Amino acid sequence: MRYASLLFYAFSLLALPAILATADIGHIHNQAEYPMNVDIMAEPKVVDSESAGVAPAASAPVCTWDGIQANDPVAWKPVSTYSYSGKPQHPVGPGSIDPDIMHMVRQLTTKEKIGQMTQIQVGQLVDCNGELNRTAVEYWIDEWKVGSFLETPANHGGKYNWYSPKSFGTFTDAVQKIALERGAKIPIIWGLDSVRGANYVKGATIFPAGVATAATFNPQFAYEAGRVAAKDTRAAGVHWAFAPVLDLTVNKLWSRTYESFGEDPYLASKMSTASIHGYQGDYKRDRSRVAACMKHFIGYGNPFDGSDRANRHIAVHELLEYYVPSFKAAIDAGAASAMESYGVVSGEAVTISNYYLQRLLRDQLGFKGMLVTDWGEINSQATMYHTAKDVTHATQLALERTSIDMSMVADDSSFANVTADLVKQGTVSVSRLDESVARILQLKKDLGLFKHPFTDKALASTVGSSQDIEAARNAVRESITLLKNSDNVLPLAKHER
Helix, strand or coil, X not given: CCHHHCCCHHHHHCCHHHHHHCCCCCCCCCHHHCCCEEECCCCCCCCCHHHHCCCCCCCCCCCCCCCCCEXXXXXXXXXXXXXXXXXXXXXXXXXXXXXHHHHHHHHCCHHHHHHHXXXXXXXXXXXXXXXXXXXXXXXXXXXXXXXXXXXXXHHCCCCECCECHHHHHHHHHHHHHHHHHCCCCCCCEEEECCCCCCCCECCCCCCCCHHHHHHCCCHHHHHHHHHHHHHHHHCCCCCEECCCECCCCCCCCCCCHHHCCCCCHHHHHHHHHHHHHHHHCCCCCCXXXXXXXXXXXXXXXXXXXXCCCCCECCCHHHHHHHHCHHHHHHHHHCCCEEEECCCEECCEEHHHCHHHHHHHHHHHCCCCCEEECXXXXXXXXXXXXXXXXXXXXXXXXXXXXXXXXXEEEECCCHHHHHHHHHHHHCCCCHHHHHHHHHHHHHHHHHCCCCCCCCCCHHHHHHCCCHHHHHHHHHHHHHHCCCCCXXXXXXXXXXXXC
């Protein structure tokens, strides 16, 4: 797909940041609640357990909610400006595993290790009234030792259609408190699709889509979008952004063409580097940044018929020359994590591919970060693609052949249950679990979760700031692309410049 047919999406976004900044966020109850200027580089305050928002355990709730989501009533007056750290002098990214992390891994039981490798979607934690179900959280932590949750309650039965930083943070802090008191007593890491700003956080500034950002030909805008998205995501108690999208957009029929940085490998690589730096910065020190997650590795953007998850027919030399560079740039920039791709490339299912997820990603490209599956993708080998005879076989193949560290199993305990059986049978070794758990725990340490597991409430006051809105508007202005030169709009006359 040529740029002329792609890059006008941003035009309609010109006023969007301003609209979002003044959208229905209720009445400002206390304008003095936050200072007008804040330093987001200040060390976050440690939140005690009483303020984490966890209600006492109770019997099953009486279902009184009609299921109609309401507007989150929490309101705030964003600060006008704030300070933040710039780009680190050298890329900050995953490296070797620290000795204290290896010691921690050795202390865990097999079930606790498998729990760290399991990710469950937030809908499993929401009750029939749209509130946090403490009993459900305790179940997942106690019984399955789950180490990660994802998504927003708004998408999975929560009472609000859009959660403010305060409400979202109260929810994640409550889950975090339970995780620290029960099970393996290891902090959870929360993931969220913050792709063009923290779009699931109420009041956050939204930036142009990836293809429009690429239309600016200015990597600084990719950096700013990532930086602001990271800050607003972290303000909600979320530590991990499933972004940036680095798929090479090849088939214009594909419904997700707008998410990535276009079809040019060089331009996509430059935007990739800037985006990773924006999301992460010095994420091992700066608690206003998140772990980035480069996705979807690999070849996702060229489904043969344009339908999502369709097969991709890509020769190896073409894959290496065109599809790999944006991911290689992200790895060199320090990408902390990666997400594998849905579906099949040249007849080989990515999720169970030794070539794609071990030899290419780890051995050739040198990726040392944590690797997560996409939604339910291990189970899909049996239920959708039929590349495995059943879920047990699919899990075995994924763990034996690839370097996958975490299964976004999402909806059930199948991965944890099956993996435990495979280890008991001797089919999967404990050392294979240790390899993945070490990377997961190292990421949690790098993000500061062992010292500062709860939300830094000061960040909420920066969500929707004038500073962020102006950055988004500048990106939109520069992304506007003329698709048809009607009436000789270009070139501009000298007096019009």
